[in-house]
Amino acid sequence: SEIKHGRVAMMGSIGSVFAHYVKFPGFEAVPTGIAALDSDLGAKGFSVLFLLVGLLEASNWKQNKGEPGSYGDPFKFGQFTMEMRTRELNNGRMAMFAMIGQLAAENVTGLDPVEQFGL
Numbered sequence: 049s050e051i052k053h054g055r056v057a058m059m060g061s062i063g064s065v066f067a068h069y070v071k072f073p074g075f076e077a078v079p080t081g082i083a084a085l086d087s088d089l090g091a092k093g094f095s096v097l098f099l100l101v102g103l104l105e106a107s108n109w110k111q112n113k114g115e116p117g118s119y120g121d122p123f124k125f126g127q128f129t130m131e132m133r134t135r136e137l138n139n140g141r142m143a144m145f146a147m148i149g150q151l152a153a154e155n156v157t158g159l160d161p162v163e164q165f166g167l
Contacts, residue, residue, distance in 0.1 A: 054140015061146040068162040081160040082151060 067080045075093060084090030150161045157164065 051137065051140065054137060054143060057143035057147045058140060061143050061150065064150055064161050068160050081154045083158070083160075
């Protein structure tokens with residue numbers, strides 16, 4: 049499960065920066081970061097997203113007989129090696145700490161990750 053949590057954290061840490069600059073149509077007034085959950089539209093959007101991801105996970109679930117989180121090398125890039133697996137694990141661990149830092153800083157200051165830098 050560490051590999052999956054790391055992948056989610058990598059997407060989330062980039063996504064929280066991306067959300068500062070790009071808003072989906074209809075969500076322009078929703079604040080970024082965890083403050084989005086305080087608005088009605090943001091909470092509804094999060095609920096829909098949470099439900100869709102849950103349905104996707106449930107519909108694609110298979111008993112994995114190999115290594116957890118392993119999709120092998122579906123695009124035949126030749127990069128499914130132990131070194132690349134270790135790099136992915138380490139990057140995922142760093143991303144988990146990044147998400148914890150982003151959420152903690154936003155909780156204390158009320159600013160999203162990009163606003164933390166004064167941008």
